[in-house]
Amino acid sequence: MSQLIAEEKAIAVLEACRRAGVMVATAESCTGGLIAGALTDIAGSSDVVDRGFVTYSNEAKAEMIGVSMELIHRFGAVSKEVALSMAEGTLARSHAGITVAVTGVAGPGGGTDEKPVGLVHIASARKGQPALHREYRFGPKTRAEIRHATVLAALDLVLENLQSI
Secondary structure (H helix, E strand, O other), rough: OOOOHHHHHHHHHHHHHHHHOEEEEEOOOOOOOHHHHHHHHOOHHOEEEEEEEEEOOOOHHHHOOOOOOOHHHHOOOOOHHHHHHHHHHHOOOOOOEEEEEEEEEOOOOOOOOOOOOOOOEEEEEEEEOOOOOEEEEEEOOHHHHHHHHHHHHHHHHHHHHHHOO
């Protein structure tokens, strides 16, 4: 990932949030705060970035943003259901009008046949609207490449969700 591309996408998200009059919050597992970092790398971002939750463990997902442990046990931490719950829980626990949440297998280990390295679920929630979800299979890339690709995809999903405002 080019740093320039990430910066351009982050600027686009911040500008779209300003136009829509909403703040953004993140919930990150496999990216460990990189999305919030990309947004806050931009000077002046404090007017639209509310907060970021790094919910790497299942307990953090439950305690910080209200993801049900039953949901995690039923579908696994890396699942559509958990990503959606993360996005919605972040919306409920922040002052943001839009959120983005990511959970995935960044590798190099930890993958299975069902949930291989590179599998990432991204969700974005907006007040009063159904949440959006995308599943990505970034394939055999390095941990850094998967995490950076996830940041770009997450910023794209926020932009998509803001288009209808």
